[in-house]
Amino acid sequence: MEAPKLFISYSWSNPTHEQWVIDLANELAESGVHVILDKWDLKEGHDSVSFMEKMVTDPQITKVAMICDEVYASKADGRSGGVGTETQIISREVYENQEQGKFVAIIPERDAQGKAYLPTYYKSRIYIDLSEPDNYADNFEKLLRWIYDKPLYTRPEIGKRPSFLDESDGISLGTAAAHKRAISAIKERKSFASGALDEYLSTFVSNLERFRITEKEGEFDDQVIDSIEKFLPCRNELISLFVTLAQYAPEEESIQKIHRFFESLIPYMSRPENVNSWSEWDFDNFKFIVHEIFLYAIAILIKHERFDEVNLLLTQQYYVAGRSDYGKYVMVGYDAFWEYLRSLEHRNNRLELRRLSVHADLLEQRSKHSGIEFRYLMQADFVLFMRSEIMQADFYSRWFPDTLLYVGRFHSAFEIFARASSKSYFEKVKCVLGIDSPSDLSELMEAYKTDRQRLPRWQFESFSPSVLIGYDQLATKA
Numbered sequence: 001m002e003a004p005k006l007f008i009s010y011s012w013s014n015p016t017h018e019q020w021v022i023d024l025a026n027e028l029a030e031s032g033v034h035v036i037l038d039k040w041d042l043k044e045g046h047d048s049v050s051f052m053e054k055m056v057t058d059p060q061i062t063k064v065a066m067i068c069d070e071v072y073a074s075k076a077d078g079r080s081g082g083v084g085t086e087t088q089i090i091s092r093e094v095y096e097n098q099e100q101g102k103f104v105a106i107i108p109e110r111d112a113q114g115k116a117y118l119p120t121y122y123k124s125r126i127y128i129d130l131s132e133p134d135n136y137a138d139n140f141e142k143l144l145r146w147i148y149d150k151p152l153y154t155r156p157e158i159g160k161r162p163s164f165l166d167e168s169d170g171i172s173l174g175t176a177a178a179h180k181r182a183i184s185a186i187k188e189r190k191s192f193a194s195g196a197l198d199e200y201l202s203t204f205v206s207n208l209e210r211f212r213i214t215e216k217e218g219e220f221d222d223q224v225i226d227s228i229e230k231f232l233p234c235r236n237e238l239i240s241l242f243v244t245l246a247q248y249a250p251e252e253e254s255i256q257k258i259h260r261f262f263e264s265l266i267p268y269m270s271r272p273e274n275v276n277s278w279s280e281w282d283f284d285n286f287k288f289i290v291h292e293i294f295l296y297a298i299a300i301l302i303k304h305e306r307f308d309e310v311n312l313l314l315t316q317q318y319y320v321a322g323r324s325d326y327g328k329y330v331m332v333g334y335d336a337f338w339e340y341l342r343s344l345e346h347r348n349n350r351l352e353l354r355r356l357s358v359h360a361d362l363l364e365q366r367s368k369h370s371g372i373e374f375r376y377l378m379q380a381d382f383v384l385f386m387r388s389e390i391m392q393a394d395f396y397s398r399w400f401p402d403t404l405l406y407v408g409r410f411h412s413a414f415e416i417f418a419r420a421s422s423k424s425y426f427e428k429v430k431c432v433l434g435i436d437s438p439s440d441l442s443e444l445m446e447a448y449k450t451d452r453q454r455l456p457r458w459q460f461e462s463f464s465p466s467v468l469i470g471y472d473q474l475a476t477k478a
Contacts, residue, residue, distance in 0.1 A: 003034040004147050007055040010067035011075055020108055021067055024130070031144055036061065063147050068105045068117050068127070076119035104146055107131050171230045173207040175200060179237050186249050194253065200241070201261045204234075208268060213285060220281065221347035227285035228292075228362070232369060235293060239370055242297050246304035255309045258297060263318040265290045266336055281343040288344075292363065294337040295403075299372060299380035302416060302432070311431040314387055335388055335399050356458040360405040378403045379414040382468055383432050389444060389453070389465075390433055400456055407463045413470030426475040438474040445471055 006028065010021045018039075025035045042051050055061055066072070105127040107116045116127060128143050130136055145151055178200040185193035211231060213223050245254050268286040271278045301310045317331040344358040355361055367374040381401040388399040412418065420426040426438070435441065445466050447453035455462050466472070 003032055004063060005034045005036060005061045006063040006065055006147055007036045007061050008065050008067060009052075009055075011069065011072040013069055013071035017069055017071075017108070024067075024106075027140065028144075028147070033144075033147055062102065064103045065143075066103065066105045066119075066122070068107055068119065068122070069109050070111070070117045073117040073119050076121075101146075101149075104128055104143075106143065170233075171210050173204055173210065173234050175203050175207065175234070175237065178203050179241065182241065183244050186244050189248070193249065194257075197254065197257055201257060204238070205261065205264045208265070208286075208289075211285060211289070212268075213282070219347075219350065221343045221350065224281075224285045224288070224341075224343045225347070225362075228288050231285075231289050232366065235289070235296070235366075236370060238293055239296050239300070239372065242300040243304075243371075246300050246306050246309075250301075250304070250306045250309050252309075252312065255312050259313055259316055259318070262290070262294055262297075262313075262337065263320075265293075266318060266320050266332075269336075269339065281341065281346070284341045284343040287339045287341055288359070288362070291338050292366070294334070295363070295377055295380055295384075296370070296372060298384060299376040302380055302383065303372070303376050305416075305428070307429050307432050310383070311434070314384070314432070315434070333388075333391075334384065338399055338402075340400070356461060357402055357405050360402040360458075363403055364406055374403070374406070375414075378407055379416065382407075382414060382465075383416075385456070386465065386469065387433055390435060390441070404456070404463050405458050405461060407468065408461070412467065413473070414468055417468070417470040417474070420475065421470060421473040421477050423475045423478060438471070441469070441471060441474075 008021060008025060010017075012018055022037070022039065025037050025040075028035050036055060038048075038051070042048060056064060068076075105116075105118055105122050105125070107118075107127055107129045109131050110116055116129070116131075118127065128146070129139055130143070142152075178196070182193070182196040182200040184190075185196040190196075211227055213220075213227060216223070242258075245258070265286075269283055269290055271283070298310060298313065301307075301313075314334050317333055318336060320330055320332050320336065341359055344362075347353070348355055348358050363377065364374055367377055378401075381399075381403040384399045385401040385404070416429050416432075420429050430436065433441075444453065448455060448465055455465070
């Protein structure tokens, strides 16, 4: 790469200032910049005005730095001396040339009030401050990035437009205003934050009915996929609420509200009371939606190390009166939020997708629009699975960790268990598994090892609980 050419415009204010400019020029030269300075490049017999004009207008001079001390600013405004001549040329270029990235003011000193000395024509523009020794290194880097056109922050590559935005018949829960009010109240700890949270969650639950598939047209699995795609904006809205609660209000009262929120979603996963004819998969869109948002709630709380709050959601049972398929049971565990989706199995066969789990694929693909890395979902899924195993739930109430189909890309313990090699961290995290010491896991780990306890499997794909939980290292370090 050819060295960028930079012209330094400055005033001969005093010997100290002149030396400061020379030192700066030397630093830039050592950083690969071709600096053009009158003391180096303007020789006897040269036309000084022509030199100045060429330095400013020559397209090969890619950058012009104006060293704005008190004398420079005064001469620029008064159009006096060489600085005044350069100012007439520079100001015209700054105002008329649409490419304004060629010029920048550098501040070597400030006035008694701490204000920068700037020519009038430059006062509204951004400058680089080299007046403070403590910030000199950082701002010198900023100067180099400007010269080389290598800014610290660059625009990311624009991704694909989310498919749900192209749907002409998108579904809204009408929660936008309530969501904004709740987020603001929680962050600012307003007295009405609790009520605002209630308002948002109750509106969400009531209006989720809008996603019910009532008219079966074409292939039903297409309708299920369409429904959960349209739910994406609503899911992301809820994710932002979970993040806000984890960061600003992880108190028991808030988590109890989230517990009741999920409790009120369970009826959506089965036949409503006024429906007499139905198929097992008629409610698969709701089953997917509820499972996904529960997984995100746990993932976010774990990510923010709200372990006691996770334990509360996993320990307290959920009231399901009115759901006939639970028979006499009106209180159930968190495993109620996972169910096998027959419609997705049908889709896999109908379209000959040959996927090990369409459910897992959807969770992985949709995580890219969530703001939460997929590894946090897998970590949460693993916690939910292990908790159900440790609590010795029967086979039909085991939590099936769909996302762990993708765990092949991880060959070590999940983050919270890697950290739990520390005894103090283990003491914090052990509640999410419902254990007191690593030895409480020994019988289960041995059962996995001898295949007495069967692991979830996708054909030949499975995972190692011992590896993912870092069993051999738990609570072994100070």
